[in-house]
Amino acid sequence: MQYPGIVTLDDLSNRLHDFAAARGWEQFHTPKNLVMALSGEVGELISLFQWLTPGESAGVLSDPERKAEVLDELADVMIYLVRLADVLGVDLLAAADAKIDRNEHRFPATTTG
Amino acid sequence: MQYPGIVTLDDLSNRLHDFAAARGWEQFHTPKNLVMALSGEVGELISLFQWLTPGESAGVLSDPERKAEVLDELADVMIYLVRLADVLGVDLLAAADAKIDRNEHRFPATTTG
Amino acid sequence: MQYPGIVTLDDLSNRLHDFAAARGWEQFHTPKNLVMALSGEVGELISLFQWLTPGESAGVLSDPERKAEVLDELADVMIYLVRLADVLGVDLLAAADAKIDRNEHRFPATTTG
Amino acid sequence: MQYPGIVTLDDLSNRLHDFAAARGWEQFHTPKNLVMALSGEVGELISLFQWLTPGESAGVLSDPERKAEVLDELADVMIYLVRLADVLGVDLLAAADAKIDRNEHRFPATTTG
16 A cells, blocks of 8 residues: 555544544543544444455455445544544554564564575 | 654555565455454553543553553554555545545534634 | 343353354354454444443433443344354353452452451 | 353352452443443454464364463453443343344345245
């Protein structure tokens, strides 16, 4: 996946902040509540894959109706994750990058030849 | 949250791709399996917040040990979400942005004054 | 909660087995798939509680419409948990009872006076 | 699965009530918190199945170490589900049975011959 940069993570985070503020929803956006919302959306995502074989899951986007559902749920998961990180003041990219550093040590790549 | 751009979403997505390829893990990274892994990590994240009041959850990062745990789990959630999107060929930023467009219509902001 | 014994756990487990068999669904009911279905239903349950305060959550059944939704999702969670245990051949009551034995040692009750 | 009736659902529910009361934990056992705890345990359960093929998942209990982990997580899920139902005053068996009644109408069994 290449991200073309038309919308950035900053744009998304700011837009979600403004969306909540414009509706008076900031009072509901505690980390506890947002973690629950994130979990609920992941539950909806998982329900789209539960009866598929692993092979079928790889081709799930070839059906237009199913594609729209998967994109919709992935969007919701991304939205709540970015909103949660914003409320906590966490840089998701830096946190993920640092975690991969640690994973490089935990799971060294096997080199052959 | 402002993302400084030192690590981009493209960087993260590419690094995760290379990490899996270097370990021969691509065979396990079907969408079905990655959705499960994402769900498992969200479960670990939620367990850090389950006994906190909403107010306590807002200050969760003030404890250094708890902060490290929350960052670690947020990183894992981000990692599997970005990896899943890469395997599916989905642009998370575009999907989330389009979803907010739809949400603007579903939940119009109340304007006063 | 007192369970009146009109429907037993055996009855439920057997009925779910027969329900799946009568529809040719046993092929889909692998432990992997059933764990996903369980997780999806828990996600629907959590979405009913995500914006409630802890106090509001305690009174959630006083609203008839909300009560019906909560009962419906609790039922779905129970259904997939019992079905999963049946497919695996696990006695949920014995497993839970043995776990509480272990928890008694991990978290000794404080006795005073 | 046949449940031998040595431990009943009433026994389990009562034991969980007493366990919480003896430790002063009832204050934490709001429905909102218990739903989160349930979700966290399902996340741990799902992590045991995420890299298995559906076929491997069917034989997961043949490995003694893995069996102990699966039983432990199934127990935790059952514990929080039964505790949540107790706090809400919901009869899980009746709720599940009524849901299957509704499912019989939604998904009629195909009869042949």
